[in-house]
Amino acid sequence: MRSTLRALTGAAALAATTFAAAPAFADGEVNIYSYRQPFLIQPLLDAFTAETGVKANVIYAKKGLGERISAEGANSPADILLTVDIGRLDGAKQLGITQPVVSDVVNGNIPAEFRDPEGHWIGLTNRARIIYASKDRVSQDSITYEELADPKWKGKICTRSGQHVYSIGLIASMVAHHGAEKTEEWLAGVRDNLARKPAGNDRAQVKSIFAGECDISIGNTYYMGKMETNEKEPEQKEWAASVRILFPNVEDRGSHVNLAGVVLAKHAPNKDNAVKLIEFLTSADAQKIYAETNFEYPVTPGVEVSDRVKAWGDLKKDALSLDDIAKNRKTASELVDKVGFDNGPSS
Incomplete structure (x- = not known):
């Protein structure tokens, strides 16, 4: 498994690329399919790896990721899908590629209005x-x-x-x-x-x-x-x-206002690490990074927007x-x- 962040700029390039070189279930890693551009999420993944030691592998594309996870089925290496817009979050659920996130940490960090009632998607920022x-x-x-x-x-x-x-x-x-x-x-x-x-x-x-x-x-x-x-x-x-x-x-x-958010892939091979990452992304520390680095509006109560946004x-x-x-x-x-x-x- 390559441990460095990989970003592909289009679905065509993505289609030719897979997580390879080691089993998808390798310890200490988490595989991310992302509609969010790498420069937006890199600071968060760096902080997550520094805190947990878990390496984050990313494939980025502008479209087609949900469909790719669906086509890959039980063999998909994807652990989570990072995306923007409630339509894509709900669409992932409708595709049947998600599973509920069961975490008291997440439920405690994110108000119910920013979570799927059944736990299939979690909002991260407004x-x-x-x-x-x-x-x-x-x-x-x-x-x-x-x-x-x-x-x-x-x-x-x-x-x-x-x-x-x-x-x-x-x-x-x-x-x-x-x-x-x-x-x-x-x-x-x-x-x-x-x-x-x-x-x-x-x-x-x-x-x-x-x-x-x-x-x-x-x-x-x-x-x-x-x-x-x-x-x-x-x-x-x-x-x-x-x-x-x-x-x-x-x-x-x-x-x-709309959401950026995350879903846990139905067949996540690194489920425990995926849940760790989702919990981290909902934490006050990660929400501060979103606020200060990405200039977004945190959804975790008590985390303020940046001075620039104010x-x-x-x-x-x-x-x-x-x-x-x-x-x-x-x-x-x-x-x-x-x-x-x-x-x-x-x-």
């Missing part, structure tokens, strides 16, 4: 889906998601694909609040206000604001911290400096249940296609 606004061209200091369909924003909005899990989560929350018909009208209005076809990731949208291509964009909160502290690509600091964060709907229901303003969370978001994801995806959202404003 992130808010917020608005990045140009400091130079946007004067208002408040906004709502509903307002994104206002014609005053015509040609001024940038966003990533409507079919991305981050987008689907937000749209699903709109369906839960307003129904499918009203959400379709809203989504068509947002489409008409786009500056261009949806493309790129959340950081790319902020880059577009910096370049003057749009005035506002939709993105996750933690990307601001990642850009503000990016020493390898210092131009991202300039992108971040050109915008400020607006938390939507602070005067009513609050901003849409500086962005207070987050009022939409109290909509994660189950309501999950059950409306299919409708959200259908609406994205129905209005031709990813075709851009001319559709």
Whole structure:
């Protein structure tokens, strides 16, 4: 078993790679399939290994990991799956690739609202889906998601694909609040206000604001911290400096939040070590790393957000249940296609 962290940047590369060179049940190791990028989880895995001596082996891909675990069946080397979005967490459960996490430690660390009632997924952090606004061209200091369909924003909005899990989560929350018909009208209005076809990731949208291509964009909160502290690509600091964060709907229901989380694989060959890792990830120490290094919102009570995150303003969370978001994801995806959202404003 290779003991070094391995990161693959796509499903194609992943398909050609397996945990090899030693049995998957080797002592002192845990095998992780991860949708979360390696740079986001490396500090946590380093801390886990330092504390327990257990080596963490990681395979990363943007898609297809749940399906891969399903295809591998009882022979899968995967112990846990790290993922983002309630849809992927619930989807892993629906695929039948999970088993309940039985741990008083986890139950004591993570409030019930961030855990599957049957223990098949555990939430680890919150992130808010917020608005990045140009400091130079946007004067208002408040906004709502509903307002994104206002014609005053015509040609001024940038966003990533409507079919991305981050987008689907937000749209699903709109369906839960307003129904499918009203959400379709809203989504068509947002489409008409786009500056261009949806493309790129959340950081790319902020880059577009910096370049003057749009005035506002939709993105996750933690990307601001990642850009503000990016020493390898210092131009991202300039992108971040050109915008400020607006938390939507602070005067009513609050901003849409979603989860990053973890599941225990059904056939985990290193189950004890996997549970150890899950317990560690829910601990106050790990949650502090999430807060300070990844600029996310901890879900373990008593762990504060970082000073950098505090500086962005207070987050009022939409109290909509994660189950309501999950059950409306299919409708959200259908609406994205129905209005031709990813075709851009001319559709």
